[in-house]
Amino acid sequence: MSDWMDISQRLDEKVAVWPGDTPFSYKRTWNKEESGSVNVGQIIMSTHTGTHIDAPFHFDDDGKKVVDLDVNLYIGRSRVIHLPNKSSIGVKELSDFELTGITRLLIRTDAWIDRRYFPAVIPSIEPELASYLSKFGVRLIGLDLPSVDPIDSKELSAHHELANHGIHILEGLVLDNIHPGDYELAALPLSLAEADGSPVRAVVRKI
Numbered sequence: 001m002s003d004w005m006d007i008s009q010r011l012d013e014k015v016a017v018w019p020g021d022t023p024f025s026y027k028r029t030w031n032k033e034e035s036g037s038v039n040v041g042q043i044i045m046s047t048h049t050g051t052h053i054d055a056p057f058h059f060d061d062d063g064k065k066v067v068d069l070d071v072n073l074y075i076g077r078s079r080v081i082h083l084p085n086k087s088s089i090g091v092k093e094l095s096d097f098e099l100t101g102i103t104r105l106l107i108r109t110d111a112w113i114d115r116r117y118f119p120a121v122i123p124s125i126e127p128e129l130a131s132y133l134s135k136f137g138v139r140l141i142g143l144d145l146p147s148v149d150p151i152d153s154k155e156l157s158a159h160h161e162l163a164n165h166g167i168h169i170l171e172g173l174v175l176d177n178i179h180p181g182d183y184e185l186a187a188l189p190l191s192l193a194e195a196d197g198s199p200v201r202a203v204v205r206k207i
């Protein structure tokens with residue numbers, strides 16, 4: 001059986017965060033000398049840092065929080081498709097792909113070229129894609145981008161339309177070395193009771 005491959009961004013102080021959002025920090029609050037036994041750390045970060053999932057509460061005050069999300073969404077069979085050089089991704093861009101029976105769809109755009117910097121412009125998901133994908137049974141969409149909507153969007157139409165069609169969102173994947181095809185995916189959020197999003201360690205294994 002093939003090995004699991006890490007498709008997550010590394011979390012350190014260099015990780016690119018949403019403009020104006022909390023920078024990532026890890027700091028040791030106790031060292032072994034101070035505690036007498038152990039090193040203990042503290043992390044401070046935005047819930048939308050690096051590779052992460054959005055809970056509906058991120059864009060809907062009445063939406064589900066992270067702890068309420070079904071873990072089954074984030075583990076299981078997924079399909080990776082490659083869509084480079086697109087300014088937006090809609091029904092037209094996906095029309096050549098067979099999606100029947102696909103629950104989890106990961107889209108490799110290659111559009112976030114230098115992950116050290118937050119991108120100014122990204123290809124966005126067209127809101128109309130949500131109903132198209134839901135007809136095939138898609139429940140999770142993942143992208144190698146920090147958002148499914150344009151960076152300057154305030155309406156977040158794609159976020160809302162995906163949620164309205166029962167499709168959950170995984171953002172900030174690293175798919176540079178992942179060829180199109182079918183994989184097992186694991187990208188579990190933490191059991192954060194109040195949160196609007198959660199970092200995940202995302203991994204895939206070729207089926």
Ligand SMILES: Nc1ccccc1C(=O)C[C@H](N)C(=O)O
Pocket residue numbers: 018021046048054058146147148149171
């Ligand atoms: N962190 C932010 C701070 C301010 C405004 C938006 C964001 C976002 O994270 C939006 C993005 N669509 C996201 O879900 O990751």
Ligand SMILES: [Zn+2]
Pocket residue numbers: 047048052053054146171197
């Ligand atoms: Zn997010």
Ligand SMILES: [Zn+2]
Pocket residue numbers: 054146147148159169171
């Ligand atoms: Zn988002």
